[in-house]
Amino acid sequence: MRTNNSIRTGRAARTAAVVAAGALALSLTACGGGDGDKGGKSGAQDGGKTATTVTLPRLDGQSLEVAAVWTGAEQDNFKKVLAEFEKRTGAKVTFVPAQDPIINFLGSKIAGGAPPDVAMLPQPGAIKQAVEKGWAKPLGAEATKELAKNYSAGWQEIGSVDGKPYGVYYKxxxxxxxxxxxxxxxxxGADEPKSWDELLATAQTVYDSGVTPFSVGGADGWTLTDWFENVYLSQAGPEKYDQLAQHEIKWTDPSVKEALTTLAEIWGKKDYVAGGPSGALQTEFPASVTQTFTGGDQPKAAMVYEGDFVQVNIAETEAKVGTDAKVFPFPSVGDTAPVVSGGDAAVILKDSEAAQALATFLASPDAAVIQAKLGGFLSPNKAVDTxxxxxxxxxxxxxxxxAAGDDFRFDMSDQAPQAFGGTPGKGEWKALQDFLKNPKDIAGTQARLEADAAAAYGG
Known part of the structure; x- marks a missing residue:
């Protein structure tokens, strides 16, 4: 999950939820229920309350394909949402597994004359690219109406290009x-840290107890960009974050040097990363999670950084979230603790009644409630009953x-052109993988990042 080209609309770039980091509670409770009827209208039931509902057309005999890079439980859970759409409309929906970068995958499909009807795009820049290439179709009246009713202006903006809505940020x-x-x-005897210095102290305490402090999924370059973005946002501040996201300042800027130097305090510390740099670079994201919660009190590592969706992977172990597996907000490096957000938007590639109906459904709380109950999922849809x-x-x-409303920022690499911020083995992903391998080479890393960024942004 990761949720590219820059989005300038509204500037403050409505892209990274500056969510109140201190608002995390760690106890678990079970929550109930959900429903849907055969016809075009159905309520999502939660605790006896009926959420806002959406009316969908009957689509018997129609079929459509939905492409996304999701795998494992994430894919399985989304298929349950698609099954509800089938039940309510009579349409037949096929999930098409896509490869990263999804823009390249879609390009090959379109060149072959067989694009999916809808694609889940994990970057704002990918939406812009799809529009510029003439692939994406604008949302229709019903989908736009549902979007306007259920989403803040900020989430609507990042799914729009030149003021026209193209994407529904479903996830x-x-x-x-x-x-x-x-x-x-x-x-x-370690405590949850609230600052970067406290995180380093906690890591040392864990190391002294005989357990490697951190698990890093370095085989997936996007996890490394997320590490950088959290450090950079907290340390350099939101204004610099916006400037770097738009390539209005260079990657050779002193603020980038400072952030890389800070990251090296963990990545460059001997025995702080499970398997060392070479082992981390061979560890994919799912394994970075499971190896933290497998092996009782002697796992391969004590901590793993990533988003709320980590819970999906924890579920593959015997650990229980809230008891065996706990979580704390990314500690503040500067004055304020960071919270970076990502997302996945449904974009129509083949304009049909069925595709528009699916976009309308995904913009409704009915769809999100289904996947919310299954865990490992957050919806920006404000009509979803929590x-x-x-x-x-x-x-x-x-x-x-x-609660953050429009006061948010999005994952920086997801705002970049795909060639720089979202392609395996290239650009920012590759530069940070090389930096993980050799955290002493800060100047060289900055130079490579700037060269790749300049090429991708066009100068």
Missing amino acids: AANKSLIWYNAQVFENA SAYPNEVQKTMAEALI
């Missing part, structure tokens, strides 16, 4: 969380996300 993510093995912390979330961790994060 959001709080990407400023550090998850930890509670038993390891208890054994070590009682749908299966535990207090996600419920609190969802409430904070909605």
Whole structure:
């Protein structure tokens, strides 16, 4: 999950939820229910309350394809949402697994004359690219109406190009969380840190207890960009963050040097990263999570950084969120703790009644409630009753996300052109993988980042 080209509309770039980081509760409670009827209208039931509903047309005999890069539980859970759409409309929906970068995947499909009807795009820049290439179709009246009713202006903006709505941000993510093995912390006498210096002290306490402090999924370059963005946003501040996201300042700027120097305090510390740099570079994101919560109080690492969606991978272990697996906000490096957000937007590639109906459904709370109950999911849809979330961790994060309204920023690499911020083995992903391998080469890393950014942004 990650949720590219820059979005200038509204400047403050409405892109990274500055969600109140201190609002995270860690206890778990079970939440109930959901429903949908056969006809075009159905209510999502939660705790006896009926959420706002949407009327959908009957689409018997029609079919459509939906492409996304989602795998595993994330894909399975989304298929349940699509199954409800099928039940309510009579349409047949096929999920098409896509590869990263999805723009390249879609390009090959379009060149072959077989594009999917709808694609879930994980970058604002990818939406812009799809519009510029003439692939994306504007949202129709019903989808736009549902979007306007259920989303803040900020979330509507990042799915729009030149003021016209193209994307429905169905899924959001709080990407400023550090998850930890509670038993390891208890054994070590470690506390949840609130500042970067405290994080370093906690890491040393864990290391002294005999457990490697951090698990890093370095095989997936996007996890490394997320690390950088959290440090940079907190340390350099939102104005610099906006400037770097738009390439209005260069990657050779002193603020980037400072952030890389800070990152090296963990990435460059001997034995602080599970498997060392080479091992981390061979560890994919899902494994970086599971190895933190497998092995009881002697896992391969005590902590793993990533977003709320980590819960999906924790579920693959025997650890329980809230007891065995706990979480704290990414500590403040500067004056304010960061919270970076990402998201995935539904974009129509083949304009049909069925595709427009699916976009309308995904813009409604009915769709989001289904996946919210399954865990590992946050919706920016303000009409979703937060009682749908299966535990207090996600419920609190969802409430904070909605409370942020339009005061948010998006994942920086997802605002960049795909060639720089979203392509395996290239651009920012590759430069930061090389930096993880050699954290002493700060100047060289900055030079490579700037050269790649200049080429991708066009100068």
